[in-house]
Every structure is written in structure tokens, then in C-alpha cells.
Amino acid sequence: MGVQVHIHRTHRVSTDGKEVVQAEGSCVGECLEHLVKQYPGMKEVLFDQKGNLRNIIEIYLNHESAYPDELKKTVNDGDEIHLTFMLAGG
Amino acid sequence: MAFLTAHEMERYDRQIRIAEIGKRGQEKLKNARVFIAGAGGLGSPISIYLAAAGVGAIRIVDRERVEASNLNRQILHWNDDIGRAKADSARATLARLNPATRTEAICDTITPENVAQLVAGCDLIVDAMDNLPTRFLLNKTAIEKNIPFFHGAVHGFEGRAMTVIPGKTACLRCMYRGPIPQETFPVIGVATAVIGSIQATEVIKWIAGIGALLENRVMVYDGLAMRFTEFRIQKNPGCDHCADAAEKG
């Protein structure tokens, strides 16, 4: 069953246009690893060259901010992860 | 406290009829002093709707001149205004809309050195900027001055808004992980219209003391999916902006 990962519109070029991707894992980090395994383009979207989560990326778990230590947050079957980014425009 | 004139009772009749606003709420709007950082895509609907609603004083700051590429969204400025300082154009538009609103339009860059002076005397700060560093500077200033901060931002057909009450709610900096590279963002005017209107709604509610504010929650709007999604956020006890802020008054 796993978790549903909601992909931001601008990142869907990396997921063949898919808005929601199913992923498996016991924590957010593992789910994102599984996401990257399915859609390798998401690696550069989410992580910098050192493998750290990019500063601009925001992660919400079940509609609640997963900050801080986002990747370590435990997930359960049926959970929802939203990946988005901080907006700056005005 | 300034009371309403007969003309004002007529002008604001339709919103005075809203039970939550009434005469009392309208008087509060008349006595309010609002700081709007930016006279661009967000600053346009924010300032226009706040002036139309009868906010007594608006101080709006923008350092730029009107360019053709602004006109898809910055409805304070029209075609004839290209090349004009946005502050001057904003002042003229708002004066035509509602001469009773005392509009101070300042052509300046908001910096750590002048921000305290720029917002002095205002009851609240509205974030209508186009870059994150200045947004954070305004967030910090609002917390230091213990006045609310109304955040909004857009990208494409999307946008978001949240309201920061110092000492009470999470702030814009609470989820900060480090600097973000700046780039020219895509945006369509209807997105700034939606988000700016949400910010102005929050401002009006806060001034009148009514409704439920966007506290500890960010409202994300996706115009293409035509969907609003709410995310909960928590105050970060280690936040370098708001950790020490205690709720006052």
C-alpha cells in the first residue's frame, strides 16, 4: 500500500506528468529514495550535489509540515506526503 | 478614534451591513495604519482593496519604475505609467480610488538600515515583495515590533498566504533551512489577484478583530487545478526570528 507522494506541478516533468506517485518506506527519506528509484529525475529536484534536501523544498506529511529533520519522520501506510517549494514571487 | 461621517456611512454602506463589520468595524478600518511592502503584483490588489474598504492610512514602498512586463498583473499601474516610479503611480491610483485614505507612497529600497523607520507608526506589515531576503527582513521587523505580518507569494497560477502574529504563531522563518537562489519567477495576474485578496481579507479581519486568521497554517492555492490546500505549520522553538518573542497585549 505505502504512501502517496504528491508532486508539485513544476516537478511533474520528472515524473512523466504524474501528480501522485506511490512509494514505500518507513520514513519520509526512504519514501523519497523509492520515489527517486522510480523517477530518477526527482533526485536533482529534491537534493543538492551533497545529497542534502534543497533549501527551497518543503515537505508536508499528512498536511502538516515535516520540518525539521523532514527525512527522518516516520510514515505509515496510507500517509500522504506533499512535496512543494517555497514561493518568492509577488 | 475618528468616527464616521455621513458620507462614509454611505460609501461603506454595503460592508457596514456585514454583521461582523458594522459601524464599529468600519471605524477601526478608518483608524488603521497599514504598511505595504511593494507596489507590484501583490501590492496592487492589496492596496486597492484596502483603500476601497476605507483603511485610514496606507504607507506603500517600492523602489522600482513601471516596466511593460509588470502590466500583466500590477493593476495599480497602467500603460501610461511605464517609466514612472511605482510609488508615484500607486499614489495617484489610490488617491483617485479613495481620497479619504491617506496614502504615503515612498520610492525606496527596504533595507536592514531603514526598515524600522519605514514601518514606524504602522499597525501591521503586509508582505507584497518579490524576493525572499526582504520578506524575511519584514518578518523579523514585525516580530521585533510585535505587530502582525501578512505573508503572500505567487508562482505561475499558484500562490500561498499565511498570517504571523508575533508571540503566538509560527513565523515565515520557522521552517528556514538556508538561502535560496533568486530567479525571475513566472506569474499571471489572476494569481496575484487571488493571493493579494486573501492577504487583504486577513488584514481587514485582523483590524476589525473578526473571523479566523491564517494562523499556524499556510493556504496554498493552485489556480490550474482550482484547488485550495491547507498545510499546518508549527512554531519552531529554535527559530532565529521568533523564538524569543513573547505574546503581548
Ligand SMILES: [Zn+2]
Ligand atoms: Zn519563527
